[in-house]
Amino acid sequence: MSELTNFIGERLRSARQERGWSLDKMAEISQVSKAMLGQIERGESNPTVLTLWKIATGFQIPFSAFLPNQTAEDKDLTLASGQEVIEAKSIQPFDPVLGYEILLIALRPGGYHASCAHEEGVIEDVMPISDSVVIEANGVSHTVAPMASLRFNASREHSYANPSADVVHFYNVVHYPSRRK
Numbered sequence: 001m002s003e004l005t006n007f008i009g010e011r012l013r014s015a016r017q018e019r020g021w022s023l024d025k026m027a028e029i030s031q032v033s034k035a036m037l038g039q040i041e042r043g044e045s046n047p048t049v050l051t052l053w054k055i056a057t058g059f060q061i062p063f064s065a066f067l068p069n070q071t072a073e074d075k076d077l078t079l080a081s082g083q084e085v086i087e088a089k090s091i092q093p094f095d096p097v098l099g100y101e102i103l104l105i106a107l108r109p110g111g112y113h114a115s116c117a118h119e120e121g122v123i124e125d126v127m128p129i130s131d132s133v134v135i136e137a138n139g140v141s142h143t144v145a146p147m148a149s150l151r152f153n154a155s156r157e158h159s160y161a162n163p164s165a166d167v168v169h170f171y172n173v174v175h176y177p178s179r180r181k
Helices: 003-019 023-030 034-041 049-059
Strands: 086-095 100-107 112-115 123-128 133-137 140-144 150-153 158-161 168-175
Touching: 003 034, 003 049, 023 034, 023 049, 034 049, 049 086, 049 112, 100 158, 123 133, 123 140, 133 150, 140 150
Parallel strands: none
Antiparallel strands: 086 100, 100 168, 112 158, 123 150, 123 168, 133 140, 133 158
16 A cells, blocks of 8 residues: 555554554544454555544544645645545644644545534634635535635534536645644
């Protein structure tokens, strides 16, 4: 598997062992199957963005904790699989003092991604770069144009949709108020 798949597996195993959790306990907390968690830990499976969000939320750690610090040359370290409509790349890893991370998201043409609820208090700011993105949050649909932004409560289920024929890129700033030091 890829360098990124192995990195994610090592991070998952380390986070689980630090807490003294079994795969069964992690499966119960994250709502990801024990078999899938084992495959991810062994580097045998590349998790989807949604699966990784469920795991990060279960551990109550930032999403970017599962992505290596990246440079401009690390284009191959984008979290995605052939079947996914969404890709995520860490632009600014989690900052424990300020309690946020910045992700660069690419959503394929016509793509729709439903995101699980994150831990209580998590807020997202979405800022499209290349085209509009439709965000459904708190039961309301918002079309966010390039160079505009939308802030919403991400501790509830929400979704991202790309109605255009082109890939839409947007920054996603994820704020974790409960994790600030």
